[in-house]
Amino acid sequence: MSDETPVEKLSFEQAMAELEQVVAKLDSGDVPLDQSIALYQRGAALKKACADKLAEAEEKVAQITLDAEGQPTGTEPLDTQ
Structure with a gap:
């Protein structure tokens, strides 16, 4: 992934992969200020x-x-996982 690609053009997966690369580079401590x-x-x-x-x-x-009336259809809330 290239840091020249506009962020808004990246898929979620591409953005996550590049973010992981950025974090790894910063964690290495070998990058100029x-x-x-x-x-x-x-x-x-x-x-x-x-x-x-x-x-x-x-x-x-x-x-x-x-459902059509805006009522939950018996699924669990997203934040309970």
Whole structure:
């Protein structure tokens, strides 16, 4: 994955993979300060993109699990797992 690809163009899986790479690079401690700052900014954007995509997916799941009257169809809430 290239940090030149706009974050909004990445799938959730691509963003997560790149975020893991960013974290690994920052954890290594072998990155110059300027590059560390750029990596941190990219990582923050990737984290936000992942969180946004997860929230969107949760909303879709919530809509799917409601009946025509907006009542739960007997499924468990998402946060009980």
